[in-house]
Amino acid sequence: MTALETRVATTTADTLRLATAGSVDDGKSTLVGRLLHDSKSVLADQLESVTRHGTPDLALLTDGLRAEREQGITIDVAYRYFATPRRRFILADTPGHVQYTRNMVTGASTAELTVILVDARNGVVEQTRRHAAIAALLRVPHVVLAVNKMDLVGYAESVFAAIAEEFTAYATELGVPEVTAIPISALEGDNVVEPSAHMDWYGGPTVLEHLETVPVAHDLAHCQARLPVQYVIRPQSAEHPDYRGYAGQIAAGAFRVGESVTVLPSGRATRIAGIDLLGRSVDVAWTPQSVTLLLEDDIDISRGDLIVPSKDAPPTTQDIEATVCHVADEPLRVGHRVLLKHGTRTVKAIVKDIPSRLTLDDLSPHPHPGQLAANDIGRVKIRTAEPLPVDSYADSRRTGSFLLIDPADGTTLTAGMVGASCTAPEPVRNETTDDGWDL
Template identity: 60%
Template structure:
């Protein structure tokens, strides 16, 4: 059942999408304005039969009322009224759907430079990023910008979708030129896995089904790639990291002795009997058991949300972290990070902000802005000592509480944080900790 507000419709995940036993892929779409991101997602939802008949009928009726001779699939995702009026994506729109092989969470992110902060938000948790380019225009500044951002955010898998191939008569030479240009550009970035797929989101070529119009392309369709790309090995399964979110103490007489610690596994594999350390106190114990909903499990790994029980009664609370005794993060109050600034008031040295890292909160002082990065050219501007709206740069902080962190390149959960304006409670920045 969809919950409706005055401006947008928020779709709830289907029961299939909530099946805990099915593999989950989070992916984000990016690209220049009008490259067809929302249309592509609409096509994925339509051809994978993830939308209801009444939704499709409403979109068809709206398309006809606008005089279109085709169904505007972008209307399935551009939910904000201002998006529909301008024909662009402004906010991050999340959509859920599932196939027999995998369940998906899509983040449809904005293409315009002024919404960089929204794009960073949508891509920060993605396993895979899709950058769309218009086959008629080739790579643009925005295409490169979004590839750089996805690389900076350490999104491990990247797909370049060469869209609107129908408007260039499915020309192989056009695709080859874009393929060669982007491959050369990608060598400057940290992109472990790259796939380049020619598609037509409007007509459905190579989106879910292989296209008969491009027999020269022998690779997978976009959906086949999304269903089969291997993401389990992208997560850190070596370094145990379990940030405690809350203490579980049931009030019923039946479980009056129960004491567990709930949270999401951020790294490594937890098993009963493992010797662990609780930080920052440094107390050690062993795992007595791991509970998932109402059943006990033999192990827990990212991104499972579980309750961990310890053999000893220790003082453990929200913000603490459970790790392996011989492989624990080093607490640090001096943080060096790449920061994306998200508000109009610039980030400057000596500024004081609230900081939230995993489940731990504290205050942070901006010690120094080392440089601002031009994400189009990768140039580092060391003269400017502040960050403006949507700008990214390297910043050093001093925190009031030690953070139990890892480099972002090693663990995207324990290597990231958000900055909050203490007066308004608004999130004003997102950080990625350097190694």
């Protein structure tokens, strides 16, 4: 490991981002509440506010909306922050109802680990498969299968083993790299923070022990550096009359002073003359730091451009094929005119084709469905009005993803993940639509 990789590892690897998922009433909020309660991460006044008849209702520690409390289900993504002596955690508790599957995409999009709960009485259901598919599409490195409510099936090893085998086989077929199965009772606290006295047949880690020890990879050697330009800084001061900096958050990798870089989509090349970080000059900066790059040459750069190392510049293209999860109530149809937001750049686009929709029962593609309804997962082909530098989502979760937005009201329609590296298309004549969308 290089000196830079060691510095990055020591500053980022002690924080784990995770998300929970599962069907309605599988006990996600109770599990999160148990983690907070048993790890001593709940303040006394918080615990008192959710205590009824002398017993705390742990689910209410995360279900904060009035509608959630009234209906007894999680509706929105609830973020919680807690820590143990070994690691800090950023946890997203996502809804379980099929109507809110799209919210899981939000919660899991930045997660390094997903906990998928299954009710031991019901086993693997359609929503379980849907959540596993989303975790696979979002390239979440680690998946924990928490078989909950083991107390309601007599803590039977055979029940746990059958569910773990079925889910692991399905997840492996999806391409999930790692599944860790843990039998738990969130309500009683079995195998959540403390080992269970009722399941001596289980010799693996508790949920918290696994969360504290699972490796969190931040390997710069395999990251291609990317900086979406968010703002051009021209202070116009007497002290720095010629200052021109390009500010943004590094999406991946690291940048160094003196490095040759290319600005996309223009393709102009230059070198990094300086890097400003928190008011001081540094020789190197890495993800997820927010920095200002100073370049040797005066190049026309604006918000939405992408600065990349010249040796690792991705191709630019106007034709994108991707896997998407449709999140809007209004269906996405072929011919739909949309805005595509990639990094800090937003361009006009049109949906040229919807080749398939994923059937979750057997993972088979349903060819040419014509549209995608809310919560559907499928493949789309999109033509953009301007060329975009896109990575494969497998290479970069930040620059390989995008959003489709309704141009009329700004509603988010679809979350997309570029399925493979796109190559620059042959030069074609622009197609101009009747409403002025130059595609």
